[in-house]
Each structure stands twice: as structure tokens, then as C-alpha cells.
Amino acid sequence: MAVSTLTPGTALREAGGFLRFFLRELKPKGKLLTPFNLLSAPIMLLGVVLLVIRFARGLGAITNLSQDYPWGLWVGFDVITGVAFAGGAYVVTFMVYVLRQEKYHPIVRITVLNGLLAYVFYAGALLLDLGRPWKVVNPIIGNSFGVSSVMFLVAWHFLLYMLAEFIEFSPTVAEWVGRRRAARVLGSLTLGATIFGITLSTLHQSGLGALFLMAKSKIHPLWYSEFIPILFLVSSVFAGLSMVILEGTISRKVFGARMSPVHHTSHRGIVLGLSRVCAGTLFVYLFLKALVFIHGQQVPLLATPLGLWFLVEVAGFVLVPCVLFALAVRRESLALCRVAAAMTLVGIVLNRLNVSIVAFRWYDPVRYVPSWGEVVVTLTVIFAEIWVLRWVVERMPVLSEAPGWVSVVRAPVPATGHAELLKEA
Amino acid sequence: MASENDAIAVTGAVPAGQAESERAGMDRRGFLKTLGAAGACALTAGHAAAAPAGPDEEPCGVLVDTTRCAGCRTCERVCAEAHGLPAPDESDDVMKVVRSPSERALTVVNRYETRAGEVFVKRQCMHCLLPACASACLTRAMFKTPEGPVVWREKKCMGCRFCMVSCPFEVPRFEYHSPVPRIVKCSLCWDRLKAGQRPACVENCPAEALVFGKRSQLLEEAQRRIQGSPETYVHQIYGEREVGGTSYLYLAAVPFDQLGFRADLGDTAYPLLTREFLYGVPVVLTLLPALLLAISNATKENQDPSHHEATHGRLDAHTGNRA
Ligand code: SF4
Numbered sequence: 189m190a191v192s193t194l195t196p197g198t199a200l201r202e203a204g205g206f207l208r209f210f211l212r213e214l215k216p217k218g219k220l221l222t223p224f225n226l227l228s229a230p231i232m233l234l235g236v237v238l239l240v241i242r243f244a245r246g247l248g249a250i251t252n253l254s255q256d257y258p259w260g261l262w263v264g265f266d267v268i269t270g271v272a273f274a275g276g277a278y279v280v281t282f283m284v285y286v287l288r289q290e291k292y293h294p295i296v297r298i299t300v301l302n303g304l305l306a307y308v309f310y311a312g313a314l315l316l317d318l319g320r321p322w323k324v325v326n327p328i329i330g331n332s333f334g335v336s337s338v339m340f341l342v343a344w345h346f347l348l349y350m351l352a353e354f355i356e357f358s359p360t361v362a363e364w365v366g367r368r369r370a371a372r373v374l375g376s377l378t379l380g381a382t383i384f385g386i387t388l389s390t391l392h393q394s395g396l397g398a399l400f401l402m403a404k405s406k407i408h409p410l411w412y413s414e415f416i417p418i419l420f421l422v423s424s425v426f427a428g429l430s431m432v433i434l435e436g437t438i439s440r441k442v443f444g445a446r447m448s449p450v451h452h453t454s455h456r457g458i459v460l461g462l463s464r465v466c467a468g469t470l471f472v473y474l475f476l477k478a479l480v481f482i483h484g485q486q487v488p489l490l491a492t493p494l495g496l497w498f499l500v501e502v503a504g505f506v507l508v509p510c511v512l513f514a515l516a517v518r519r520e521s522l523a524l525c526r527v528a529a530a531m532t533l534v535g536i537v538l539n540r541l542n543v544s545i546v547a548f549r550w551y552d553p554v555r556y557v558p559s560w561g562e563v564v565v566t567l568t569v570i571f572a573e574i575w576v577l578r579w580v581v582e583r584m585p586v587l588s589e590a591p592g593w594v595s596v597v598r599a600p601v602p603a604t605g606h607a608e609l610l611k612e613a
Numbered sequence: 614m615a616s617e618n619d620a621i622a623v624t625g626a627v628p629a630g631q632a633e634s635e636r637a638g639m640d641r642r643g644f645l646k647t648l649g650a651a652g653a654c655a656l657t658a659g660h661a662a663a664a665p666a667g668p669d670e671e672p673c674g675v676l677v678d679t680t681r682c683a684g685c686r687t688c689e690r691v692c693a694e695a696h697g698l699p700a701p702d703e704s705d706d707v708m709k710v711v712r713s714p715s716e717r718a719l720t721v722v723n724r725y726e727t728r729a730g731e732v733f734v735k736r737q738c739m740h741c742l743l744p745a746c747a748s749a750c751l752t753r754a755m756f757k758t759p760e761g762p763v764v765w766r767e768k769k770c771m772g773c774r775f776c777m778v779s780c781p782f783e784v785p786r787f788e789y790h791s792p793v794p795r796i797v798k799c800s801l802c803w804d805r806l807k808a809g810q811r812p813a814c815v816e817n818c819p820a821e822a823l824v825f826g827k828r829s830q831l832l833e834e835a836q837r838r839i840q841g842s843p844e845t846y847v848h849q850i851y852g853e854r855e856v857g858g859t860s861y862l863y864l865a866a867v868p869f870d871q872l873g874f875r876a877d878l879g880d881t882a883y884p885l886l887t888r889e890f891l892y893g894v895p896v897v898l899t900l901l902p903a904l905l906l907a908i909s910n911a912t913k914e915n916q917d918p919s920h921h922e923a924t925h926g927r928l929d930a931h932t933g934n935r936a
């Protein structure tokens with residue numbers, strides 16, 4: 189790395205320079221009093237206050253969690269749903285770096301960034317939910333490897349995946365701070381990090397489902413099956429891609445000015461392409477659901493209130509978006525793609541909350557309903573992620589062209605790795 | 614009944630390694646409460662807790678005969694004393710609802726009206742042979758000791774509450790109102806066992822409804838009681854097979870689902886529910902990257918002509934393609 193050639197003196201000066209650069213960049217760009225800021229800032233403040241109370245007085249002080257419902261909104265939504273939504277990163281990097289579908293290259297950086305931040309914030313939200321978070325290092329460095337635990341697997345994979353995504357994203361950071369050699373070296377790690385990241389993702393996306401395997405006696409039979417891990421994995425594909433489609437739409441509105449021309453022109457083809465993948469995976473998912481349903485001989489259960497609720501989830505928010513995606517692709521209608529994507533996301537929220545909360549101890553007349561404090565903290569996590577995302581996008585070459593010295597070689601065939609290309613240049 | 618007494622005379626030998634004074638103080642009632650040659654269940658005095666179980670080492674447990682339980686709730690009181698928990702509410706009001714163990718009471722006695730009259734059932738951790746909670750725990754804070762008890766270790770636990778989600782009997786409890794919360798559940802008086810004593814509840818049960826001993830001998834004893842008075846008992850020992858077997862075993866005069874026990878838990882040990890998934894993990898970890906790399910290489914070759922072109926600076930062609 190570049191640093192190796194530096195003497196301690198220059199290194200110090202370098203560090204000082206970087207610090208000044210960083211502090212300068214820390215200042216907000218653009219208007220402060222936007223509607224979004226005015227809405228999110230007070231909620232985040234309140235969220236921080238609630239978290240202080242939570243750590244001072246215990247989880248019970250601000251949550252409705254109970255002995256019977258040990259996991260609530262923070263696990264069910266923040267972690268389990270949030271990580272499904274973040275699935276876009278592994279799918280898109282798979283398409284771009286492994287299948288080398290160049291068409292999707294313009295969205296790689298923003299998707300990886302989204303994925304990285306989603307993991308940092310949503311998987312990180314697990315820390316808020318841990319009763320004894322100061323012990324969180326135990327399964328990582330300690331002598332306490334619970335290797336028979338699905339949670340052990342999930343925790344490790346979260347950690348390693350964040351690392352992989354950070355490596356995938358790191359060339360962008362290097363370009364931002366103007367480190368050419370670092371950008372080149374880090375860029376050459378991308379393929380390895382991608383392959384590692386995809387592998388980890390398949391395991392922890394399914395692992396999140398496997399967490400519920402031992403809750404067999406507590407989850408309603410319509411939602412429990414030994415195939416939960418596979419269902420979670422398959423659904424993370426269209427969950428992640430639907431998120432990418434919607435985020436792309438929002439980004440165009442919010443960050444339009446920063447977008448490179450390539451980005452603008454490629455948008456349409458990308459959305460339609462992703463929609464095709466969504467339609468396909470939704471269909472596979474429906475097929476699996478039907479198999480499980482028939483295999484479990486669960487028809488009589490449909491005539492119960494929870495059975496109807498199950499139909500709402502599967503017919504209303506899996507089947508319908510599946511058809512809509514297919515229609516949208518045929519008619520080349522971006523608007524329809526977006527509607528389908530939004531419905532798919534609602535379906536994922538329903539599914540994950542159904543498994544973790546609604547169908548959990550479904551026989552119990554006393555239901556868990558999240559407290560307002562839990563909702564506020566969840567919003568805080570989401571807003572915090574958006575703030576950081578915005579900060580990064582407005583500074584680093586995520587949507588915009590990379591600095592001149594990179595873009596010449598980056599734009600066309602980045603899949604072959606920046607390093608190789610730079611060598612030639 | 615004679616056969617039962619014979620059995621105890623045979624198996625209720627003086628616990629090895631127990632202090633002489635204790636041995637002397639042990640009356641017939643004491644013998645009744647302990648089965649097996651080693652009263653402390655392989656936990657001879659000074660025996661290291663962490664010593665691995667030998668092949669012949671057998672978990673110990675408790676047999677609860679609900680036909681004998683008088684509902685005096687002494688076990689609740691002595692349990693609270695033994696574990697420094699608040700004394701239980703002694704009034705009859707609390708018996709009007711079915712309770713579960715809580716973070717303030719490791720064991721509770723419930724009352725059920727059945728065709729056999731009032732039946733009292735003591736509930737606590739079942740100390741499963743293959744516990745869901747221990748296999749769920751990513752820090753090995755929940756731990757199955759070779760001697761039988763399933764214990765929680767404060768130093769390790771990070772409070773994820775996965776054990777609570779996984780336990781089929783809904784036993785582990787969490788201190789929601791503490792900044793330094795603990796998971797609370799019955800430990801089969803692990804500390805007392807290590808000191809060569811029996812669990813506090815067993816020691817103090819005036820009705821002799823509880824017997825402590827090696828699980829296999831408890832099972833034999835339970836069979837003997839059923840065979841001795843087949844009209845008294847339902848012919849099932851709850852815990853013999855449920856979720857792969859538990860160290861707590863129950864006898865009852867009415868079907869167990871009338872006494873708050875779930876009949877639908879199945880005989881499969883809970884950790885087996887995740888085993889296939891976990892076995893798949895190393896396979897995926899080794900095979901998938903290789904596969905992905907192969908695909909990546911294959912697609913690279915496919916693109917070779919353009920790749921060649923690009924590296925030589927013919928860039929606009931591609932930008933054009935993409936637009
Ligand atoms: S009853 Fe629950 S807490 Fe007790 S050993 Fe079995 S799984 Fe663990």
C-alpha cells in the first residue's frame with residue numbers, strides 16, 4: 189500500500205491532512221431544513237433518549253417484550269426483515285461479477301452501499317435488543333463457541349459479510365480520498381469479496397429462517413415448515429431486488445443531479461431486467477409455498493382467521509406482484525414495476541412479521557403488540573441509515589462518475605477489475 | 614406397594630462420598646427420596662463439575678409422582694430460599710390460575726380439577742437430555758452438564774433470548790426490568806449437587822412426591838409404580854420420550870394433556886430440527902465459492918473478445934452498448 193513508502197513524519201502529516209479533509213467533508217451539504225430532516229431529526233432525538241432509558245433500566249422499560257414473546261419488533265422487523273431487504277447486494281453483485289451482466293454495472297456501487305449500511309444498522313440493531321450486549325464478543329473471540337447454534341452462524345456471517353461488503357465498497361472510498369494505488373489494490377479484491385459475500389449471504393439469509401426451526405411447537409403450522417430456511421433464502425432474492433428497484437426510483441429523484449449520464453440512460457433497462465428476475469423468483473417461491481402447503485395437508489386450516497391472513501399474504505402479496513412483474517416486463521412499464529416492487533416489499537414485511545410475531549404463539553389470547561417506544565427506536569434506526577447513506581452518496585463516487593483518473597478505465601468493463609485495467613492504461 | 618419398598622431397599626444404598634454426618638442423619642424418608650447407588654448422581658464430593666462423562670455415566674433426574682403431591686407448595690418456598698429469590702405468595706389465590714415458572718419463581722405448583730379429583734403439578738425446567746436451549750445458545754451459556762442438569766452461566770450469556778424462543782416448555786425467563794439482566798431457570802440445584810446434596814425441592818417434599826436419582830433407575834421405579842397399581846396411573850411416563858427424553862419424569866392419574874402438558878411435542882430431540890441445516894453449512898461454504906469462481910471464469914471467457922478490446926482502450930463501443 190501507499191503508506192508503506194512513507195516515513196513516520198510524512199505519515200503523520202498525511203493523517204493530519206486526511207483528518208482536515210474528513211472534517212471538511214463532515215459539514216452538511218445542501219439545505220438543512222428539508223421536510224425529511226424536520227421529520228427525522230426529532231424522532232431520532234427521541235429515539236436516542238429512549239435508548240438511554242432502555243440501557244439504564246432494562247428492555248422492559250420501553251418495550252412490550254414479555255416472557256412469552258422474547259422477540260418483538262426489533263428482531264422481527266429491524267433484523268429479520270431488514271436483512272431480507274438488504275439481499276439486493278448479493279444478488280446484484282452475483283449478476284455483475286459472476287454472471288458478468290454488464291448491464292447492471294451502474295447500480296453495483298449504490299446497491300453495495302445500501303447493503304453495507306443496511307447490515308451495519310439493521311443487523312446492528314440486534315445489539316440494542318441484546319440483554320447483555322457487553323458480552324457480544326463472547327461467541328466471536330471467546331472460548332464460548334456455540335457451534336451447534338444457528339444464532340452463532342448468523343452472528344458470524346453478519347460480521348464477515350459486513351467485512352466483505354466493506355471490501356467491495358472500499359475502492360469507492362479510496363477514490364473519494366484520492367488514493368490511486370489503494371483504489372487499484374482494493375479493486376482487485378472485489379471478485380474474491382463478492383464470491384465470499386454471496387456464499388455468506390445464502391447461508392445467513394436461510395439461517396434467519398433456521399432460527400425458527402426450534403420454535404416448532406409455537407409457530408402456526410401454516411408458517412412453520414422444515415423448509416423455512418429455503419423459503420427465506422428464495423424470498424430474499426426478490427425482496428432485495430424490489431428494494432433496489434424502489435431505491436433506484438427514489439435516488440433518481442433525490443440524487444438526480446449527482447447521477448452520471450450512464451446511470452440515467454441505463455435506468456430503464458436495469459429496472460426491467462431486475463423485474464424479470466423478480467417475477468421468476470416470486471414464481472419459484474410460490475411453487476415452494478404450494479409444495480409445503482400440499483405436503484402439510486393444511487387445506488382445512490385455511491378456513492380459520494389465520495388461514496385467511498395466510499391467504500392475504502400469499503395471494504395478495506406474492507401471487508399478485510408476481511403477475512404484475514410479469515405484466516410490467518411484457519408491457520415495458522416502469523410504473524407497473526414499481527407498484528409490483530412495493531407490493532412485494534409489503535409481502536416480505538408481512539411474511540417476516542407473521543413468522544416471528546403473528547404466528548408465534550398464535551394460540552395465546554394475550555398478543556404482543558410493539559410499544560410506541562419500540563416503533564420510535566425502529567424509525568430511529570431507519571432514519572440514521574438514510575442520513576449516513578445520504579452523506580456518503582453526496583460525497584463519494586457512488587452514483588456519480590468516479591474521479592477523472594479512474595473513470596476512463598472504470599466505466600466500460602469494470603468487471604475485469606480495476607487493477608488490470610489500470611495496468612494497461 | 615411391597616415391591617416398591619423392596620426396590621428401594623435394593624437401590625437406595627447410601628450415597629457414596631456423602632459426609633458421614635449426613636449419612637447418619639438420613640432416615641427412611643431420606644432413602645425414599647433418593648434412588649441409585651450414588652445419591653449425588655456421580656457427583657461425589659470434590660468431583661470436578663467439568664469432568665467429562667464417562668461412557669457409563671448417566672444423567673440424574675427427578676421423578677414427580679403427581680398422585681402423591683398434596684399441593685403444599687413447600688418446594689416453591691424452599692426453592693426460593695435456596696436461590697435467593699423472593700418468598701412466594703402463600704395464599705390460595707395464586708392457585709386459581711395456571712402459572713408458569715417466572716424470573717422470580719423457578720418452580721411453581723399448579724392445581725387442576727380432573728375426574729381423579731384435584732391434581733397438583735409441580736413445573737420447572739425439564740432438564741432435557743438434548744436440550745433445545747443449549748443447542749440454541751451461541752455462547753454456550755446454556756449448558757448441559759454431563760451429570761444431567763442444564764445450567765445457565767452468567768459469564769457467557771449475551772442475552773439474545775434465543776433459548777427462550779427455542780425451549781419447547783417455555784422455561785427460561787429473562788429479567789426485562791434490569792440493566793444487567795439474567796436468564797433465570799431451574800438448575801436442578803447444581804450447586805447443591807456438587808456439594809453432594811439433593812435438590813432443595815426433593816429434600817424437603819413432605820409428601821415424597823419427588824424422587825431424585827439416576828434417570829434409568831427413576832424410569833424403572835416409575836414402571837414399577839405403574840405396574841404395581843395399574844388402575845391408579847395412566848400408562849405413560851411423561852418425559853421418557855418427549856422431545857428426546859427429559860431428566861424430569863412425571864407420573865399421573867389422568868392423561869397429561871389435562872394437566873397442562875403439551876401432548877404434541879413429539880419424540881424428536883429439538884436440536885435435530887436444526888441439524889440438517891447446520892450440516893449443510895460447511896458443504897455450502899466449500900462448494901459454493903468454487904462453483905461461483907467457475908461460473909465467473911466461464912463468463913469471463915465468453916466475454917473475452919470484448920474484454921480484449923476494452924483493455925486496449927476501445928472504450929466507447931461499450932459505453933455505446935450500454936446506453
Ligand atoms: S425444558 Fe427448556 S430450558 Fe429446560 S432443558 Fe429443556 S429446553 Fe432447556
Ligand code: SF4
Pocket residue numbers: 746749750751752753754755765769770771772773774775776777796
Ligand atoms: S439469552 Fe443467553 S443463555 Fe439464552 S441463548 Fe442467548 S446467550 Fe444463550
